[in-house]
Amino acid sequence: MSMRSEHFLNNGTFWKALFSPDAIAVIGANETLGSWGSDAMKAAIAATRAEPTRRAYAVNPNQQHILGVTAYPTILDVPDKIDLAVIVVRASLVPDVMRQCVQKGVKSAVVISAGFGETDEAGTQLEKEVVQIARSGAIRMVGPNCIGHADLYTRVSSLGVVGRTRPGPMALLGQSGTVSSSIIGAAAAMGIGLSKFVSTGNEADLHFEDYLEYLDDDPNTKIITAYVEGLREGHRFFELAKRITRKKPIVILKAGATEGAGKAARSHTGALAGSDAVFSAVFRQTGVVRVDDEEELADVALALLTQPLPKGNGVGILTIGGGFGVMAAEACEREGLKIAALQPQTLAKLDEVLPPRWSHGNPVDMVGVKTLGEFATIMVCLRAMLDDANLDSVIALVANRNYAGDQFRAEMAETEKTLKELGDHAKDLGKPLLLVRRSLTQPMNGVEGPPSYEDKPAEYANPRRAARVLGHLIRYSKYLRHTTPSV
Amino acid sequence: MSMRSEHFLNNGTFWKALFSPDAIAVIGANETLGSWGSDAMKAAIAATRAEPTRRAYAVNPNQQHILGVTAYPTILDVPDKIDLAVIVVRASLVPDVMRQCVQKGVKSAVVISAGFGETDEAGTQLEKEVVQIARSGAIRMVGPNCIGHADLYTRVSSLGVVGRTRPGPMALLGQSGTVSSSIIGAAAAMGIGLSKFVSTGNEADLHFEDYLEYLDDDPNTKIITAYVEGLREGHRFFELAKRITRKKPIVILKAGATEGAGKAARSHTGALAGSDAVFSAVFRQTGVVRVDDEEELADVALALLTQPLPKGNGVGILTIGGGFGVMAAEACEREGLKIAALQPQTLAKLDEVLPPRWSHGNPVDMVGVKTLGEFATIMVCLRAMLDDANLDSVIALVANRNYAGDQFRAEMAETEKTLKELGDHAKDLGKPLLLVRRSLTQPMNGVEGPPSYEDKPAEYANPRRAARVLGHLIRYSKYLRHTTPSV
Numbered sequence: 001m002s003m004r005s006e007h008f009l010n011n012g013t014f015w016k017a018l019f020s021p022d023a024i025a026v027i028g029a030n031e032t033l034g035s036w037g038s039d040a041m042k043a044a045i046a047a048t049r050a051e052p053t054r055r056a057y058a059v060n061p062n063q064q065h066i067l068g069v070t071a072y073p074t075i076l077d078v079p080d081k082i083d084l085a086v087i088v089v090r091a092s093l094v095p096d097v098m099r100q101c102v103q104k105g106v107k108s109a110v111v112i113s114a115g116f117g118e119t120d121e122a123g124t125q126l127e128k129e130v131v132q133i134a135r136s137g138a139i140r141m142v143g144p145n146c147i148g149h150a151d152l153y154t155r156v157s158s159l160g161v162v163g164r165t166r167p168g169p170m171a172l173l174g175q176s177g178t179v180s181s182s183i184i185g186a187a188a189a190m191g192i193g194l195s196k197f198v199s200t201g202n203e204a205d206l207h208f209e210d211y212l213e214y215l216d217d218d219p220n221t222k223i224i225t226a227y228v229e230g231l232r233e234g235h236r237f238f239e240l241a242k243r244i245t246r247k248k249p250i251v252i253l254k255a256g257a258t259e260g261a262g263k264a265a266r267s268h269t270g271a272l273a274g275s276d277a278v279f280s281a282v283f284r285q286t287g288v289v290r291v292d293d294e295e296e297l298a299d300v301a302l303a304l305l306t307q308p309l310p311k312g313n314g315v316g317i318l319t320i321g322g323g324f325g326v327m328a329a330e331a332c333e334r335e336g337l338k339i340a341a342l343q344p345q346t347l348a349k350l351d352e353v354l355p356p357r358w359s360h361g362n363p364v365d366m367v368g369v370k371t372l373g374e375f376a377t378i379m380v381c382l383r384a385m386l387d388d389a390n391l392d393s394v395i396a397l398v399a400n401r402n403y404a405g406d407q408f409r410a411e412m413a414e415t416e417k418t419l420k421e422l423g424d425h426a427k428d429l430g431k432p433l434l435l436v437r438r439s440l441t442q443p444m445n446g447v448e449g450p451p452s453y454e455d456k457p458a459e460y461a462n463p464r465r466a467a468r469v470l471g472h473l474i475r476y477s478k479y480l481r482h483t484t485p486s487v
Numbered sequence: 488m489s490m491r492s493e494h495f496l497n498n499g500t501f502w503k504a505l506f507s508p509d510a511i512a513v514i515g516a517n518e519t520l521g522s523w524g525s526d527a528m529k530a531a532i533a534a535t536r537a538e539p540t541r542r543a544y545a546v547n548p549n550q551q552h553i554l555g556v557t558a559y560p561t562i563l564d565v566p567d568k569i570d571l572a573v574i575v576v577r578a579s580l581v582p583d584v585m586r587q588c589v590q591k592g593v594k595s596a597v598v599i600s601a602g603f604g605e606t607d608e609a610g611t612q613l614e615k616e617v618v619q620i621a622r623s624g625a626i627r628m629v630g631p632n633c634i635g636h637a638d639l640y641t642r643v644s645s646l647g648v649v650g651r652t653r654p655g656p657m658a659l660l661g662q663s664g665t666v667s668s669s670i671i672g673a674a675a676a677m678g679i680g681l682s683k684f685v686s687t688g689n690e691a692d693l694h695f696e697d698y699l700e701y702l703d704d705d706p707n708t709k710i711i712t713a714y715v716e717g718l719r720e721g722h723r724f725f726e727l728a729k730r731i732t733r734k735k736p737i738v739i740l741k742a743g744a745t746e747g748a749g750k751a752a753r754s755h756t757g758a759l760a761g762s763d764a765v766f767s768a769v770f771r772q773t774g775v776v777r778v779d780d781e782e783e784l785a786d787v788a789l790a791l792l793t794q795p796l797p798k799g800n801g802v803g804i805l806t807i808g809g810g811f812g813v814m815a816a817e818a819c820e821r822e823g824l825k826i827a828a829l830q831p832q833t834l835a836k837l838d839e840v841l842p843p844r845w846s847h848g849n850p851v852d853m854v855g856v857k858t859l860g861e862f863a864t865i866m867v868c869l870r871a872m873l874d875d876a877n878l879d880s881v882i883a884l885v886a887n888r889n890y891a892g893d894q895f896r897a898e899m900a901e902t903e904k905t906l907k908e909l910g911d912h913a914k915d916l917g918k919p920l921l922l923v924r925r926s927l928t929q930p931m932n933g934v935e936g937p938p939s940y941e942d943k944p945a946e947y948a949n950p951r952r953a954a955r956v957l958g959h960l961i962r963y964s965k966y967l968r969h970t971t972p973s974v
Contacts, residue, residue, distance in 0.1 A: 176810020260826030261817035323663020335958030339747030471822030
């Protein structure tokens with residue numbers, strides 16, 4: 001481990017100034033709706049509401065007040081000590097602004113401004129100059145070319161208002177602002193809140209590895225997730241990841257594996273994406289969980305946060321429908337899981353509660369059991385499967401009733417309670433229990449929601465889905481062009 | 488092509504009786520909320536509301552009225568000619584019921600009842616007996632062991648009320664009820680309505696291939712989708728698919744590729760899943776688009792319904808953020824697409840409208856352009872890319888503003904209009920234009936929706952995601968067990 005690494009571990013002052021400052025100045029604050037300067041100022045004001053002793057100041061030479069806060073021409077005019085400076089002025093002005101920050105004795109800076117190392121040689125020189133100035137005053141710097149940072153516990157943020165985002169166990173380090181936003185959204189959709197978020201930008205001063213080392217000791221962070229295009233300190237990452245994954249999981253969405261993607265990554269943050277084979281090896285050797293998109297990241301985070309790690313690869317599948325069982329079996333086998341044979345005593349227990357034509361094997365197709373509402377039967381089945389020594393984990397494909405009415409409301413409450421009990425039982429046994437729930441009648445009943453596809457562009461939720469679709473179109477098109485019609 | 492195939496093509500009487508009957512009888516109708524007999528009866532009643540001359544009858548020896556409709560002890564007691572009999576009585580009663588249907592002169596039957604060929608030798612014998620009886624009266628039969636059928640244009644259905652499901656261009660043939668429900672839901676979420684749906688069940692009489700041949704000529708069906716576990720008439724399927732894909736795309740979600748999944752499929756519908764390599768070859772040779780889950784099926788259906796087929800594999804990527812561009816490039820290259828170089832004239836056009844630090848290459852990272860609201864810039868960029876001869880398709884990764892207020896409402900309306908115009912332009916050029924839209928500020932602002940993960944079971948939207956998660960857990964667990972901690 002490098003000396004620098006030791007330095008950061010002990011530098012509590014900087015991290016406190018970044019995530020829990022007493023006073024924040026937004027340099028380049030303005031009132032233009034949707035601008036970085038307006039978003040950052042709103043965030044600073046929100047941070048003062050969360051902690052009444054915290055202060056926020058606007059710096060803008062052309063205005064008296066911004067969003068109700070007094071504005072000063074420069075940070076030097078602010079009549080207070082500043083812990084955190086958020087810089088959103090254009091790139092060419094950043095050296096002067098940083099000099100003033102040094103003079104002011106600022107402890108930490110988040111440089112959102114872009115137009116540095118990610119552009120050209122002149123930008124790279126400008127970036128170096130800014131880092132030199134910052135270091136001359138012992139200011140540690142996030143960015144430049146980033147979307148900011150946030151601590152969801154202190155409610156301090158430099159990236160727009162964190163608003164209703166819930167505090168939670170997941171930290172996120174993002175080498176892309178847009179992908180980070182997607183990851184936060186995907187996690188929120190799973191009910192997972194954030195501890196801390198840093199958009200690392202060009203990493204001119206602080207590197208990905210610095211944040212990683214800090215999060216190792218952050219008590220609010222139970223799981224570290226990241227979007228990575230490239231790493232500047234490969235060896236340090238290796239040592240850190242190896243140490244951290246023994247107590248907290250690290251989940252990384254790594255992009256840039258292919259040639260064109262690598263080129264795009266270099267032009268994006270100037271990161272040397274490196275050989276994907278090397279990254280795969282490093283991740284494998286350090287226990288880092290690698291995922292392909294934000295959906296998979298949130299999926300895995302949920303399981304790592306809530307489920308025990310399975311002791312082996314034997315999996316049991318419980319299903320309300322045969323087709324689901326087939327699909328689940330296939331998906332599991334593709335992931336290297338084993339559709340394990342059930343023990344005789346498990347078969348006997350299932351025989352007692354299931355209709356005679358149940359599948360008598362794994363996947364356990366309950367056939368007659370139509371909805372999760374029949375919780376008594378499902379509870380017995382799931383418990384029997386969890387208790388089966390051949391099974392290290394269980395996937396349950398179940399369904400809700402969708403009928404209105406008090407009788408079913410009571411039934412559903414009972415079901416949720418049962419599921420909770422079973423989840424606890426599974427945890428005691430050290431076996432993950434994953435649920436796939438369908439609304440049996442919903443597809444045909446309650447789907448008026450989105451407008452018809454004819455009235456919309458062809459739109460997909462993430463790039464992987466769009467790419468997958470294009471691949472299909474191209475193959476179909478090639479097929480049509482290179483085959484002759486049958487007669 | 489077999490003689491049988493010719494027979495079905497010309498058998499308009501049967502198909503009319505199935506999808507547009509004048510009179511329906513539900514044998515085994517009842518009032519138990521959520522039961523098959525109650526759902527099928529509700530569906531029959533709904534079908535009469537859609538077409539006032541249509542009649543629905545309940546058959547149940549123990550009741551006078553069911554859901555407000557007169558109930559008769561047997562179908563023979565119904566004082567009307569019956570075109571479609573929906574049978575939901577228990578398996579052992581089906582032969583007698585079918586004999587009465589023959590006597591009554593019924594033209595088509597949907598046997599929802601399970602407990603036939605999918606169970607054991609006795610069930611297989613019972614199934615053969617039912618088919619013999621039906622054929623003795625020229626009754627063609629859907630099922631048994633299915634969830635029913637629906638025509639969203641005539642609103643005739645045997646599977647619960649089709650309710651608000653919109654009529655549309657997509658037909659679905661499902662060899663699993665639960666998976667079919669998921670596919671319908673995924674399509675609905677994309678705004679794609681259904682033309683016809685058949686849950687094919689055990690295919691004791693009518694085979695998958697019969698429905699496929701019928702849909703070839705169905706004017707309401709623009710795209711045929713299916714969930715397939717196995718095929719009974721492989722050669723006929725090959726010939727049909729080869730012919731049909733030249734005018735309508737066929738998209739098939741095929742399960743049962745792996746060993747455990749194949750076993751599960753055999754126990755589910757008794758289908759011989761067959762070698763997956765054979766299926767892959769057949770699909771490739773006949774232009775069938777093969778997908779892995781319901782989400783991918785709906786994604787591809789949307790593109791096939793709305794987009795021209797690309798002429799080559801050169802793709803252009805327009806993005807609001809570098810990270811999205813990297814991810815999209817990687818996803819595209821994994822699908823065999825080429826991140827093509829832009830023509831000089833395209834670069835020149837982009838230089839005119841984008842800030843100087845734009846990526847100057849493909850992916851086109853617009854950097855300064857923050858939201859789709861800046862539609863003028865984005866429109867110029869997209870048009871320039873669509874007009875680039877090196878690009879056969881374009882993926883646009885854009886974002887919406889999420890601010891409230893009238894100024895943005897007007898802006899968003901303008902944006903939608905612009906997108907529509909660009910879509911039309913892309914169509915004229917014969918190039919697919921796929922959109923991936925993000926809500927830039929939403930992740931941090933409006934995500935209070937779902938309850939915290941701590942209060943819920945670990946739950947996933949489909950088996951693939953759950954399996955993928957388990958794979959990660961197992962690999963992480965193995966890593967922790969088989970490596971020594973670093974010191």
